[in-house]
Amino acid sequence: MDGNPAMNDEVKAQRPPVGIGACLNGQAVRYDGQTKRPSGPVARLREAFDIRPFCPEVGIGMPVPRPPIHLVGSDAGQVRALDVASHTRDYTEQLADYARRVLERAPELCGYILVKNSPSCGYDRVKRHADNGHAVASDTQGIFASALHAIDPLLPLEDDGRLNDPGLRDSFVSRVFAYRDWRQLREQELSPAALIDFYSRYKYLVMAHSVGSYKQLGRMLASAGKQDLEALADEFIHAFMAALSERATLRSHSNVLFHLSGYLKRDISDAERQRLRALIDEYRCGHVPLVVPVTMLRHHFANHHNPYIAQQAYLQPYPDQLGMRNQL
Known part of the structure; x- marks a missing residue:
């Protein structure tokens, strides 16, 4: 819309x-x-x-x-x-x-x-x-x-x-809201747990933009409690923002969608699982916009609450009212 x-x-x-x-x-x-x-x-x-x-x-x-x-x-x-x-x-x-x-x-x-x-x-x-x-x-x-x-x-x-350009617009707006969240985090006392929690919320959004950065950032934070925290935070946020600057693709979004759908395998019926997979495939082939499989995922997770998935920025990186995922 x-x-x-x-x-x-x-x-x-x-x-x-x-x-x-x-x-x-x-x-x-x-x-x-x-x-x-x-x-x-x-x-x-x-x-x-x-x-x-x-x-x-x-x-x-x-x-x-x-x-x-x-x-x-x-x-x-x-x-x-x-x-x-x-x-x-x-x-x-x-x-x-x-x-x-x-x-x-x-x-x-x-x-x-x-x-x-x-x-x-x-x-x-x-x-x-x-x-x-x-x-x-x-x-x-x-x-x-x-x-x-x-x-x-x-x-x-x-x-x-x-x-x-819809892809550049998606990247820019995602970065704006992520940078706002980062600044709010830095207004509080930084801790290894807070840094890890921030990335936990954004990991699937990063994966959609850059699988390599998704892995790099995970390795970077693996020793968060064993090194200088300010230096780590600076290295992390530069790599994080650079990752979101990369253009997400049909293939990379589909990869994330399939990952997220895996959290529903014990909660939805075989018929619902097949329909979800079909929607993701339709998106991957360019037949429907990203909003279609994302809306279906959000519907299922609303009925089958998963605290980890509920916090994921990927499912709503910016306000729905912008309608930008109708064009991706």
Whole structure:
């Protein structure tokens, strides 16, 4: 069920704080004095998040409207944000510093929706120009976006263009809610048991994105009580967020679905088991969306409660109202 359903009060109270380009939030702050109409998926995501709008170009004191800027450099890793007309005004350091100011002002951010193709906010494939002003490649990030990642490598980032892709959107939103949960965990006293419990809740979601990471993280936590806990937590969360950044596939989701169905083998009839297996196969072949077998699993587990499965983030990594698993 796609559409644009209203979030209920409980969901609204739990919305993770997420930054967004102010132009995507209806503010007329672009260089030409215009706003940018968000795509349908981005508009729906704004309802699931506690949105915090920022415009780095306005944030560093540039007017609206203003002369445009673009990225100039002979190498994708070393670009400058210069005015298009003369290349005499350099905004690079100011834009990078504004990223630091945003994260100082809103340290609770759990994600950020950037602006496609922007020399300040572009997530990737932003145009790079030569000194003569000619475009030479589309292979870099906006200055502000790059600085956000450098300051907080764990912060989930995507742009409004890439979020039209259902798989990338699923990964981004899953990471946002997981990062929110991680931050809540870190507000409490960390212990080996708390770290293991966190991963226990997310292990099947990780498996859906990366079987290799699922095994790696399990091995990493096997000696949680025998090493420096802060160092382990840092290593763990970087590997965990990297795993959720990988695109889940029909095959990887099917693998998880079959694993979860194994917990029902003593609770449901042979006919119900065969129907569940058939639904998972239909999903694996691309005939039905992910929401169909997941809904069936949730139905069976509601009738046959399993405390371990009940805590699994995989069955509901984000609010159902977003309807995203209808498109996976």
